[in-house]
Amino acid sequence: MEERQMTLKSSLAIAAGKSSYWFLHNFMHGGTSLPGKITLSIDPDVLRDLAKNYEIVIITGTNGKTLTTALTVKVLQAKYGNILTNPSGSNMKQGIVTAFLTNKKRKNGKKIAVLETDEANVPIISEYIRPAAFVLTNLFRDQMDRYGEIYTTYEKILKGIRMHPKATVIANGDAPIFNSKELPNPLIYYGFDHQDDQEQMAPANTDGLLCPKCQHILHFKNLVYSNLGKYYCPNCGFKRPTLQYRVNKLSKQTPQSSTFEIDGHEMTIHIGGTYNIYNALAAYTIGAFLGVEPKKAVQALSDPDSKVFGRQEVINVNGKEVTLILVKNPVGLDQVLQMVKSDQEPFSLAILLNANYADGIDTSWIWDGRFEDLPFDRIPVVLTGGERYKDITFRLRVAGVPEKNFEQEEDLETVLKKIKAMPTKHAYVLATYTAVLQLRKMLAQQGYIKGGMD
Template sequence: MGIRSYVASFVGKSSQWFLKTFTKGGSSLPGKLALKVDPAILDHLAKDYKVVVVTGTNGKTLTTALTVKILQQEFEHVLTNPTGANMVQGIVSTFLSANSKKGQKKFAVLEIDEASLSKVTEYIKPELFVFTNIFRDQMDRYGEIYTTYQLIVDGAAKSPKATILANGDSPIFNSLETINPRKYYGFDHKIEEDQTAHYNTDGVLCPKCQHILHYKMITYANLGKYYCPNCGFSRPHLDYKLTELRNMTNTSAEFTIDHHDYKLEVGGMYNIYNALAATAVAEYYHVAPEKIRKGLGFDEKVFGRQEIINIDGKKCTLVLVKNPVGLNQVINMIGLSPYEFSLVSLLNANYADGTDVSWIWDGDYEAFSTSKVPKVISGGERHQDMTKRLKVADIPDEKIIETQNLDEVIEQIKQLPTEHVYILSTYTAVLQLRKKLADKGYIKGGMDRG
């Protein structure tokens, strides 16, 4: 270790100890300080690890968490970044926190922001990249979907021997030749029927000839067994397949991947893709099916991903939403609920959320304009925009409670007429709400699980 790396590591670890000892944490600051001392500190910190990187628009956090749970059944030391700190400074902080013994086979499973990938791979050399999906998201940061895809392809190219394990059902992941070898996972569970995707869906054009793609099977959005009738572009061979979906509820799913049966303790089709990606990683590293099954079976909710918080007897399911495709998948998942529920919708537009809130108009809020939802709370810093969207979705004025104040949101939740409540929230609103709930004693900490 060079003197600069040594000093950077000392500064980072010392600040990390101080923050954990005397404050409530601070996931990125130690990394920022270490990077100021040595911009190449990651090269030193990650050199003894097998690194798996998870990136893409939706599903990074849960895919990472499931992958970690599975690999922990096989390997003793698996490092990850569980607090959502997925930019460069957060990754440095993750490695600074490592506490492993010499001689251990060490894994690092890292969720990395699409725009940060190239910066991180300047210094670490992953051996596996997991690409979940690419949809329109925070266009002020990422631009259109092909721009985002180019960002992650360029990031992966800096580790050219690493395999890309991509969602084969997404046409964009087959649109470019890559220097990296590729493997694919996907769904193959339905009888084939020729169809096209919904017109208001990302990526419905063939990336080779710009004709409208056709499908033999669609899971959601533009994902499925696609082909172009004009030029022959089609879904690649799947190396890892989900072949049967036996049951799917708002809280769980049962399915078969590569001849083995599994169960997941969170709901929604989009989360089955996350489980499929994690299983594909496990199979890539030759983890046995019984260990995969045990890893997927953990009933431990990830920050903002269907975690359940009890607020004076109200069972509140908190779900992060940030773009149209993800929002609509969450709405579909909620629609599977066998009970009446109330809704809370919190909208912020800070940098971490994306400053453009027009994406809410592509969300199917019309699905809530039924008697199954007796009350809706509209909140967050952009509560007026949220209320307008709900009214246009034909939710009556008398059902809507509008407030920006999160203390008031919490008080109103206590008065809702249903036991079950779904809270849909953008990222910074999740952080703000969880801090309020932590201060009031409903959860353990603003960034901890409740």
């Protein structure tokens, strides 16, 4: 990656981007990607100038990028103060440029940027910056119309990593795919070691179960979910690498929180789901890599305010606790369903399905979620909505939702009215990306939350 002096073109581009952000932020309550688009239209190479002198961490993968980024920023702030990041989840090139444009510059001290990056954009971003680390959360089947199979997606990520052989790769060691290719980079692995070894196999329809060395079916001594765990190949000896950081104890899980230990350090994160423990473990590992003491990392991760837009935020709607959760692919959906069904109190459920480009236009992934496992006797109302409400309605009818508990509505304004009228204290709203945006915009307009996305 060649160095260059800041040119008049790049200076003009940056000035235009900052001006557009000021206007959009102050008058339109937005501005997460458009300022970047304007800047890049003037100087497509401007990111080289913007990212210069930063120690940069790129976080990518199918699920967990946004929360891992937010938690990592929390951990690093405990030692370094201001951290540049793209908190809105605008994770393509224009969103990352906007993050640099809008960052409050530090006069002294280490300049760190933690960037959530779309998988397909890793090689694009890597052309312009020099990362200290690449963080790989997981790879599952997701938006196949855009990404292809998981091996195709991994090759896109590797294309970016190979540009920077000295950058450290911090990877989920429980994912076999991240151990499938030889890399010259320094490697740090994290994962789960919270149970005694017990011989087991993953479910037959799980992706990524073939040994990358000999194509034999992988076995597990410990299975967390999907194909994540302590895997090994009984045919050729391929196995999970040594973990440098691990969850060694899982104490308590509810839909609202998880208590566990990382290398003997107990913490409670105020968000449910085993997948979010992986996100916290990744953030802890990045913190350790950048010199944050375990005690400070634990305090940061245990902060009740570590919440992230639309990923799993709890919104008070007229006294009702509405948990808004982004769902977008089979593994993520299935893990959310497992978390939701662990609620011991009666709850209402809404599932909102759109199929725009940002959601993925193929909705077949809804058939891989185990809706049949839901405790319908404790769910008095099941509401389906969104542009593809007929698809999700049919899926839930097949799953056995009692007809007397069923409601369906395409229009999201009516959906929100029905959510307000649900009879339980808790309501879970599972929604695809554009449906999350639409619902949040309505909630912001009605004063239940602040805006923050465009």
